[in-house]
Amino acid sequence: QVQLVESGGGVVQPGRSLRLSCGASGFTFSDYGMHWVRQAPGKGLEWVAVIWYHGNKKDHGDSVKGRFTISRDNSKNTLYLQMNSLRVEDTAIYYCVRDSMQWSTSGYFDSWGQGILVTVSS
Amino acid sequence: NFMLTQPHSVSESPGRTVTISCTRNTGNIATNYVQWYQQRPGSAPTPVIYENNQRPSGVPFRFSGSVDSSSNSASLSISGLRTEDEADYYCQSFDGVNWVFGGGTTLTVL
Numbered sequence: 001q002v003q004l005v006e007s008g009g010g011v012v013q014p015g016r017s018l019r020l021s022c023g024a025s026g027f028t029f030s031d032y033g034m035h036w037v038r039q040a041p042g043k044g045l046e047w048v049a050v051i052w053y054h055g056n057k058k059d060h061g062d063s064v065k066g067r068f069t070i071s072r073d074n075s076k077n078t079l080y081l082q083m084n085s086l087r088v089e090d091t092a093i094y095y096c097v098r099d100s101m102q103w104s105t106s107g108y109f110d111s112w113g114q115g116i117l118v119t120v121s122s
Numbered sequence: 123n124f125m126l127t128q129p130h131s132v133s134e135s136p137g138r139t140v141t142i143s144c145t146r147n148t149g150n151i152a153t154n155y156v157q158w159y160q161q162r163p164g165s166a167p168t169p170v171i172y173e174n175n176q177r178p179s180g181v182p183f184r185f186s187g188s189v190d191s192s193s194n195s196a197s198l199s200i201s202g203l204r205t206e207d208e209a210d211y212y213c214q215s216f217d218g219v220n221w222v223f224g225g226g227t228t229l230t231v232l
Contacts, residue, residue: 035221045159045167045212047221062123095166107155107216108173112166 002026004096004113011119012086022079022096022113030054030074033099035109036081038092048094049081053103064090086120093117124148126213126224133230139201142227144213146194154215156196158187161210161226170211171198203231 008020020036036048049070051058058070069082079096093115100110125147134140144156156174159167169178171187174196184201196215200207208231213224 044226045214045223047223050221100172107214107221108157108169109159109167109214110169110172110178112168115166 002098002111004098004111006094006096006113006116009094009116009118011121013122014086014088014120016086017082017084018086018118019083020081020094020096020116020118022081024077024079024096024098027098029072029077031102033101033105034070034072034079035097035099036070036079037095037097037109037112038090039095039115040089040092043092046092050099050105051079052105083118086118088120091118091120123220124215124217124222126215126222128211128213128224128227130225131228131230133232134203136203136205136231138203139199140203140229141200142198142211142213142229144196144198144224146196146215149217150191151194151196151215152189152191154217156187156189157214158185158196158198159212159214161212163209167212200229205231207231 003025005023012018035050049060051070055072067085071080095115096113097109098111100108127145158171160170161167170185174189175187186199189196210226212226
């Protein structure tokens with residue numbers, strides 16, 4: 001069965017960097033697009049970034065564009081989110097999410113990790 | 123970017139039926155599929171409806187989805203309400219460029 005396990009979260013000061021990782025198992029990782037979705041404390045869900053299955057195409061939400069970078073290593077079945085110039089408003093639980101469609105992307109997030117908390121505070 | 127608007131909260135009694143709406147502000151709701159996710163406190167979201175009205179494996183028949191172009195809205199209906207249905211519910215859609223979530227609706231079963 002699909003398993004997504006995030007790691008790398010923690011407390012970081014504003015302006016600093018952090019890299020999240022997501023280990024995938026139970027499916028052919030290199031066949032699926034992957035996303036990061038976040039949720040600020042007590043707030044709703046916000047899409048953050050997507051990367052296509054091959055890793056050659058990616059996109060980021062407006063609130064993180066130019067600061068965050070999504071990447072993947074298909075040989076290690078791992079998804080990453082490099083977060084630079086962190087702001088207090090980036091404080092959130094970050095979820096690693098699988099796209100439902102093989103070899104493309106769709107509108108449907110069919111599997112979610114348990115999430116990892118990132119706290120940006122001085 | 124388009125937006126999806128949901129009621130902040132709804133409540134209903136056990137055994138009854140509740141419907142949660144999700145209204146799109148620009149563009150036709152029927153042009154792109156709508157998904158619904160359930161999030162219980164302290165847990166990650168899980169899908170309950172995809173592609174407007176499809177149920178993932180394991181989701182009870184009590185959950186159903188629909189789309190209405192006249193109101194430019196999607197709806198999630200839950201029949202035979204149980205206390206375990208208490209959760210936050212989010213609608214979500216993708217127009218080929220942007221993945222957008224509604225603000226979420228808290229369902230209370232009392």
